[in-house]
Amino acid sequence: MSTTVATVVPTRSTARRRRVRLPGGVALALLLVFVFLSVAGPWIWGHAAGDTNVVDANQAASAEHWLGTDDLGRDLFARTLYATRSSLVLAVLATVVGGVVGVALGLLSGASHRLGKVLGAVINLLMAFPALLLSIFFAVLFGIGSVGSVLAVGASFAPGFARITQTLTASAVSRDYVEAARVLGKGPVTVVLRHVLPNIAEPVILYTTIHIGTAILALSGLSFLGLGVQPPAYDWGRLLSDGLTRVYITPTAAVGPAVAIVLAGLTFNMAGEHLADLVGGRRTAPRTAVAAEAQRPSTGDDVDPSANADAAGPAVAAVAPETDAAGEALLEVRHLRVVYPGPDGGVVTPVRDVSFSIAPGETVGIVGESGSGKSMATSAVAQLVEAPGAVHAEVLRFDDVDLTRRTAEDERVLGRSMAMIFQDPGEALNPAVKVGTHLVEPAVVHLHQDKALARRRALDALRAVAVNDPERRFDQHQHELSGGTKQRVCIAIGLMGEPRLLVADEPTTALDVTVQRQILRLVAEVRADTGASVLFISHDIAVVSEISDRILVMYAGFVVEEATTDELLARPAHPYTGLLLAASPDMDADRTQPLPMLDGRMPGPGVDLPGCYFAERCPRAEQDCRDARPPLLQIGAPGHRAACWHPLADGSSTTYPGAAGLVDERAAS
Ligand SMILES: Nc1ncnc2c1ncn2[C@@H]1O[C@H](COP(=O)(O)OP(=O)(O)OP(=O)(O)O)[C@@H](O)[C@H]1O
Structure with a gap:
């Protein structure tokens, strides 16, 4: 180079x-x-x-x-x-x-x-x-x-x-x-x-x-x-x-x-x-x-090829663990709102009403277009919303910790048991600090391990995420790593604590397609190895569906639909979910037909509407949708909930061409 x-x-x-x-x-x-x-x-x-x-x-x-x-x-x-x-x-x-x-x-x-x-x-x-x-x-x-x-x-x-x-x-x-x-x-x-x-x-x-x-x-x-x-x-x-x-x-x-x-x-x-x-x-x-390195084929010298042999092969098949989200939830979020001061003394509400839970070992995906409040909701869970933003929730509990009233000791527990993986790994790593220091710090600070032990664990963590030549990488800075390796290092940092929840906010968006696949596999492997739960955010429903057991669909700060991945892909109930699926192309899609477009814009966080926030863009909307907001109600299979007065009756495959292919692809994998 x-x-x-x-x-x-x-x-x-x-x-x-x-x-x-x-x-x-x-x-x-x-x-x-x-x-x-x-x-x-x-x-x-x-x-x-x-x-x-x-x-x-x-x-x-x-x-x-x-x-x-x-x-x-x-x-x-x-x-x-x-x-x-x-x-x-x-x-x-x-x-x-x-x-x-x-x-x-x-x-x-x-x-x-x-x-x-x-x-x-x-x-x-x-x-x-x-x-x-x-x-x-x-x-x-x-x-x-x-x-x-x-x-x-x-x-x-x-x-x-x-x-x-x-x-x-x-x-x-x-x-x-x-x-x-x-x-x-x-x-x-x-x-x-x-x-x-x-x-x-x-x-x-x-x-x-x-x-x-x-x-x-x-x-x-x-x-x-x-x-x-x-x-x-x-x-x-x-x-x-x-x-x-x-x-x-x-x-x-x-x-x-x-x-x-x-x-x-x-x-x-x-x-x-x-x-x-x-x-x-x-x-x-x-x-x-780095740019040159990042453009190399993704199975280059910074990734241990043996650890991710078929990286370019079929996507991760998420192995759903036995879970009972309603029973022993690791994370429970009920009626979460995030509010900021708005112009002219008003307020803006990027997160209006979000409720969900994650069982131990479960992977929950959140999907929605840009600005729907995915990152903000996740930041609220990870306690990263800063003043003047305010987080309100009826329940916001992680394990035994009430996140709305956490103590200094709770913060320490959170620090070692909740790991964040950010969208841009280059932003997540301090350019002035060596990779090794990033890795050793959580073990020294939270687990009070001595530096020699922390170093051994750090090298193990780098091996676990398939970074080759860990000793050399340990002494390098982030600018010496490719994008995929940086993201692997970030995941390895999460492994240095005792992660029970991995929060991944668009972790693959900044990476090229082949590396995306590797990182998805890696997240799934980490979950399988550690038993940690995963909260996975992406605007791409195809990516979310590859890794998640359950999916939440967000729109304008609300959860508008929630279901297991299979159920959601086969029988989307909310018209917005149907459109998201239809807009996600697959190999079998008819290339002569244009992908369906979602006209109009999502209402911003400063807009206050009495009815459904999707109504203005919804092909099924009627007057009642504009008059009253539909609550999130059980619809079809257990755990399948949607907030819609006129849900899709028979799944997206008949209503929106294109969605069927995605369902078939997942079934095949
Ligand atoms: N500090 C802030 N103050 C006020 N509003 C904010 C602030 N940060 C973000 N927002 C608004 O909150 C809304 C939700 O943002 P958020 O980043 O959660 O969306 P997202 O669904 O994650 O989108 P993306 O995929 O683009 O990150 C957006 O309308 C955004 O403009």
Whole structure:
């Protein structure tokens, strides 16, 4: 793969990138010169910069004094070089002050929804003022002098740092691996330090480098105005201020420090940009490699072929365990609602009424089109709905834990017995953390196992999910894995606790078809091996039916139908289920006929209707459907329930062409 990347023929765009990098290279060289001057300058030019000689006072530029002398006869060229140290050190200090304060504020506001609103408003207000104006204001506030000016410039930078950190943090905390860390019971401080900060560090450091250049300009400006460095100390701004008083007599007295300020400012800005460019380039390399790896045939070197021999073969036949969902349910959900504040003081209700239970060892699938509330209902079960969202339920029980009133101990139990598999495994794994650390952590945190034992178990877990060369994978980061392997690693992480419920939210959607099959098989195998129950979410009824014992069909936040998989496929009662089945093509479908389309749109979570939410799109709807909402009632076989006033009487096969093939395919498998 790296060969492919290395032998790419230069294109116009790569040539253009090289041209852009040339000044960056110069900037890096200049940066080294400035660093050298600030370290060695005072030693080399210390005497010339400090020795007074009134006989030579106020001289113009000459071979002996390149920039002339000041009113005490001191060499201005030496003084300009000498001032490099104070100018740069103060600029770095000011940037660090701004960075520390801003990053702290940004982390707070990005990680906390409520605090974020208040801090965000303050940040926005401060960002509205030009940085130099803020610096002057803060300089007066903090006091005239070096310390005051450093604090002032730092304070004027803090809003910018806070803004970028807030944005990066808000994006980082919505990642699945942060949610997974919360499920593991990690506190907010650990989550921020371990999972957020490492992943936002790179852009923040680059932003810092660029800002050192701006700090040089700002501090020089304050010194020039007499608010910064005070005599006898001096920096470039002070030299410029002194030189300007004699600009008509010895103009070079002002030129030297002015050139130094502009050059140093530009150098740090350009060096920062160049570093960003380099980092960007470095980042794309592994991504290219992953893309190439992901495109390989799915039985590639990262999957143990012996463990999934017929991965491309027939789909998983879900082996239904003996269950009694109504009796000893592992998970019981009754009348679950999830509510968010809506516009104009109203509310939106992504989950309106969801009731179901899962027996030990049972796999229940939830299917429905995008926006039907599948993920939100699952998040409520996994306790991942965050403020301002509110979860209400008559019953929300997992094993013996009442999830509506859970204690800290309950959280720990949940952390080890409920495992999440997310849609995008790349989002679920922290890019800054090695695969092995992801695996070892649940065992150390929840089972209090020592690291050696946890490592052995982690390697076993990787073998169990058919990742080959587990020792090597253990020390790799997520960007070195293909999509399928990442998902296997996520499943292995779930195995490191004592999983009793595996919650898989569209775990195959981001994967190619062959890998989807492997992951479905793997989930079924894990269930068979561990006896864990599975809650499996997908918008694809064909995928759900391959793995589930029972299926719930969701629409607009409601469960509109529930039945065993065979019953649902053979005799769908709700017209929406019938349409979902009909829209799912199979090998026997008549290719000359278009697939049935579902016209119209699902009512959003802010819509409140008295009747059936599907009525506007339903071919069987009558006035009574619009007037009153149908309850979820037993229909046909035991456990088959549907919420419809005019259910399909004889199954989808006669009403919706196309569904019959799906039923036959499943029967054959
Ligand atoms: N934080 C939120 N605040 C308010 N509404 C939200 C929020 N997150 C999601 N929603 C809304 O909740 C509804 C259900 O979303 P959900 O993600 O559960 O749907 P889904 O069926 O899982 O769809 P998909 O397959 O696209 O994920 C959607 O209308 C969505 O816009």
